[in-house]
Amino acid sequence: MATDVVMPQMGESIFEGTITKWLKKPGDKVERDEPLFEISTDKVDAEIPSPSAGVLKEIKVNEGQTVPIQTVVAVIDGAGSAAAAPAPTPAPAKPAAPGAAVPAPPPAARPTAPAPAAAAPTQAAPQATPAAQRSGERIHSSPLVRRMAAEHGIDLTTIPGTGAGGRISKQDIEAVIAAGGAPAAAPPSVTAAAPATRPTPPPAPSAAPAPPAVSGGQVHVAFESAVPREKMYFGNYTVEPMSNMRVRIAEHMLASKRVSPHVYSVDEIDMTKVATLRAKSRDEFEKRYETKLTFMPFFVKAAVAGLRAFPTMNASLDGTNVILHKEINIGIAVALDWGLIVPVVKGADEKNVLGIQRTLNDLAERARSKKLKPEEVQEGTFSITNPGVFGGLFGLPVISQPNVGILGLGMIEKRPVVINDSIAIRSMCYVTLSYDHRVVDGAVAHQFLHKVKETLENWSEPVL
Amino acid sequence: MAETNGTQITFLEAIKQAMFEEMERDPAVVLLGEDVGVYGGAFKTSEGLLERFGWERVIDTPISESAIIGAACGMSYAGLRPIAELQFIDFIVCAFNQITNFVAKGHYLWNAPAPMVMRGPSGGGVHGGPFHSANPEMYFVHTPGLKVIYPSTPYDAKGLLKAAVRDNNPVLFFEHKFLYRRIKGEVPSEDYTVPIGKAIVRREGKHLTIISYAAMMHTSLEAADALAKEGIEAEVIDLRTLLPLDEETILQSVRKTNRCLVVHEDTKTGGIAGEIAAILCEKAFGDLDGPLMRVTALDTPVPYSPPLEDYFLPNAKKVFDTAKELARY
Numbered sequence: 001m002a003t004d005v006v007m008p009q010m011g012e013s014i015f016e017g018t019i020t021k022w023l024k025k026p027g028d029k030v031e032r033d034e035p036l037f038e039i040s041t042d043k044v045d046a047e048i049p050s051p052s053a054g055v056l057k058e059i060k061v062n063e064g065q066t067v068p069i070q071t072v073v074a075v076i077d078g079a080g081s082a083a084a085a086p087a088p089t090p091a092p093a094k095p096a097a098p099g100a101a102v103p104a105p106p107p108a109a110r111p112t113a114p115a116p117a118a119a120a121p122t123q124a125a126p127q128a129t130p131a132a133q134r135s136g137e138r139i140h141s142s143p144l145v146r147r148m149a150a151e152h153g154i155d156l157t158t159i160p161g162t163g164a165g166g167r168i169s170k171q172d173i174e175a176v177i178a179a180g181g182a183p184a185a186a187p188p189s190v191t192a193a194a195p196a197t198r199p200t201p202p203p204a205p206s207a208a209p210a211p212p213a214v215s216g217g218q219v220h221v222a223f224e225s226a227v228p229r230e231k232m233y234f235g236n237y238t239v240e241p242m243s244n245m246r247v248r249i250a251e252h253m254l255a256s257k258r259v260s261p262h263v264y265s266v267d268e269i270d271m272t273k274v275a276t277l278r279a280k281s282r283d284e285f286e287k288r289y290e291t292k293l294t295f296m297p298f299f300v301k302a303a304v305a306g307l308r309a310f311p312t313m314n315a316s317l318d319g320t321n322v323i324l325h326k327e328i329n330i331g332i333a334v335a336l337d338w339g340l341i342v343p344v345v346k347g348a349d350e351k352n353v354l355g356i357q358r359t360l361n362d363l364a365e366r367a368r369s370k371k372l373k374p375e376e377v378q379e380g381t382f383s384i385t386n387p388g389v390f391g392g393l394f395g396l397p398v399i400s401q402p403n404v405g406i407l408g409l410g411m412i413e414k415r416p417v418v419i420n421d422s423i424a425i426r427s428m429c430y431v432t433l434s435y436d437h438r439v440v441d442g443a444v445a446h447q448f449l450h451k452v453k454e455t456l457e458n459w460s461e462p463v464l
Numbered sequence: 465m466a467e468t469n470g471t472q473i474t475f476l477e478a479i480k481q482a483m484f485e486e487m488e489r490d491p492a493v494v495l496l497g498e499d500v501g502v503y504g505g506a507f508k509t510s511e512g513l514l515e516r517f518g519w520e521r522v523i524d525t526p527i528s529e530s531a532i533i534g535a536a537c538g539m540s541y542a543g544l545r546p547i548a549e550l551q552f553i554d555f556i557v558c559a560f561n562q563i564t565n566f567v568a569k570g571h572y573l574w575n576a577p578a579p580m581v582m583r584g585p586s587g588g589g590v591h592g593g594p595f596h597s598a599n600p601e602m603y604f605v606h607t608p609g610l611k612v613i614y615p616s617t618p619y620d621a622k623g624l625l626k627a628a629v630r631d632n633n634p635v636l637f638f639e640h641k642f643l644y645r646r647i648k649g650e651v652p653s654e655d656y657t658v659p660i661g662k663a664i665v666r667r668e669g670k671h672l673t674i675i676s677y678a679a680m681m682h683t684s685l686e687a688a689d690a691l692a693k694e695g696i697e698a699e700v701i702d703l704r705t706l707l708p709l710d711e712e713t714i715l716q717s718v719r720k721t722n723r724c725l726v727v728h729e730d731t732k733t734g735g736i737a738g739e740i741a742a743i744l745c746e747k748a749f750g751d752l753d754g755p756l757m758r759v760t761a762l763d764t765p766v767p768y769s770p771p772l773e774d775y776f777l778p779n780a781k782k783v784f785d786t787a788k789e790l791a792r793y
Contacts, residue, residue: 144722144753164793170722170753
């Protein structure tokens with residue numbers, strides 16, 4: 001029995017996903033729940049497991065393509081193991097299902113917890129499946145490009161598109177032809193090399209600005225250029241397209257700065273007590289719990305204390321309704337080699353230092369191995385970022401929407417400070433709070449920061 | 465009329481010269497219409513003709529477009545080569561039956577060709593409102609048996625009007641009134657005609673083709689200048705004749721640029737852009753690297769209110785924006 005594999009809905013506000021990598025080729029055998037492909041969405045990069053066992057019969061959506069959720073991306077022929085495959089295959093986005101079911105909160109005020117009241121059936125029949133219907137046209141090009149590809153024996157799957165929405169334009173294929181044509185022989189290497197050395201805007205040494213205006217169309221209308229594009233291309237350069245994640249980050253940051261009037265407050269925290277406690281317990285902690293003790297759980301706990309005291313910091317803004325979250329879910333920015341992601345420590349207020357530390361280590365590790373589940377980057381109510389880890393004295397972070405605040409941690413270092421009219425050496429740390437002034441005023445923000453400071457400076461909870 | 469040795473004349477003057485010279489050349493050519501005689505035409509396109517050619521050849525008619533066209537049709541059957549003026553082209557539809565059922569079909573049905581010209585001021589942008597701004601060309605482009613001309617320059621206006629008078633088929637000749645006094649150009653002092661059914665490339669380019677005609681041709685050129693500053697070289701084609709359409713010039717250009725934008729002042733639905741899109745799909749599908757795009761008037765009557773009319777009409781900014789989108793598609 002053939003099973004359709006669909007683009008899963010990886011979160012409530014996600015409407016499309018990009019297939020970044022196929023892990024199986026047509027003809028390959030796959031086991032149920034075996035990773036089948038990798039996707040990238042607004043929120044996460046994730047491996048998608050196969051919904052059933054069988055043989056991958058057909059790939060309908062190629063790598064790099066973005067399709068709406070529920071689009072059939074592949075077909076698995078379960079002929080050999082029909083018994084194993086349950087008939088109506090659930091969408092592989094099992095984890096996302098509850099999230100997907102939560103309807104967008106109505107503008108009207110919601111009493112308390114937004115219970116997923118009218119949960120839509122998660123297994124709604126796949127809606128429009130455009131990709132499936134026009135399977136002969138999987139690569140976004142044009143009649144001209146297809147004709148030129150045929151005439152020159154070029155495999156279009158090897159050409160990166162720079163047109164609108166990643167379309168392969170005439171200029172793109174002309175560039176390939178000019179470069180001697182891409183033999184369809186070694187597609188992977190060509191694909192990999194192409195972005196770095198795209199010859200489209202030639203590295204013209206002359207003063208004449210080779211106008212790449214029509215060659216490299218901006219994919220995203222949201223990204224404006226402050227100067228005419230031709231002014232950016234000079235001297236020697238290479239052009240690298242943004243990764244999907246980079247684009248998502250850019251969009252998110254742009255949106256956040258646009259909708260939220262950011263205000264920044266800075267405070268200085270004496271971390272000596274925490275630093276001493278950590279230094280004293282870290283070996284024993286690691287021995288006992290097999291996980292490293294960092295400063296982060298202390299900050300998370302301190303933030304929890306602040307959020308408990310000032311619930312407007314633990315909120316979202318929907319129109320003119322402030323949604324005060326009862327859960328305290330703290331997103332922690334994790335730097336990746338290829339970008340940034342903010343996994344969420346759910347129910348941070350219900351965890352002790354050990355629990356938070358374990359969760360943090362687990363989330364960070366899986367973020368780096370692309371094993372995060374979609375719901376693990378959702379439903380954050382506040383976030384913390386740590387520019388200090390890279391040596392920053394302090395940072396002024398951009399709010400991660402839909403939060404109203406983000407705490408930025410500076411570097412912890414020993415500094416001379418005045419205590420009771422004498423100079424002492426203390427472990428000091430600047431912390432910054434970026435907050436959305438639509439919801440939070442300076443008075444609350446500073447009181448919140450003070451609460452964080454007070455909690456850390458007077459730390460009393462044992463960690464072992 | 466020999467005083468125009470290479471000098472600049474207005475579009476309006478070009479019309480007048482064409483009629484004058486054709487009436488001088490051929491005694492069978494007559495002009496009839498509302499106020500074309502004593503008054504010299506509502507826009508003064510026939511000023512001086514009555515004095516030169518007399519009552520029998522410059523005929524003031526009652527206010528009845530149907531009668532004007534019907535009479536002209538009869539004259540053409542009788543051996544004359546009438547030029548029928550419609551004071552505002554909007555009211556040509558009053559003569560719709562005469563034109564489509566008789567003038568256009570006569571040659572097919574009764575071997576009765578009607579060598580006549582139907583001309584008049586058309587187009588918007590002059591705050592003329594819904595009854596004095598029309599672009600009704602497509603009613604007639606859809607009518608086999610007619611030729612439809614819509615020039616954009618004094619040179620073409622004169623050369624094409626003269627060619628229309630000499631053509632043995634009924635020809636509709638639209639004169640965009642916005643151009644009458646705003647556009648000047650050189651015309652040769654000697655007799656010349658411009659071939660009917662031939663478009664012309666007004667500007668060469670390689671990144672996309674902008675196809676237009678009449679007043680919008682100037683708008684398109686303006687946009688093309690702005691596009692050039694951004695490194696986008698638009699080729700601009702002036703159709704000049706809408707029926708028969710010069711497919712060859714269109715196809716040649718689009719096969720080079722692979723992208724096509726059509727700009728017309730006529731409303732969108734059923735405009736010539738749709739026909740061009742079909743031709744490109746039929747004959748140049750494998751040459752297209754982008755969708756055909758259109759910049760046209762909105763699908764409403766021409767508004768009275770000047771701000772609304774500005775919104776309704778295409779302009780250089782709209783052409784520029786759409787062309788840019790197409791170039792980057």
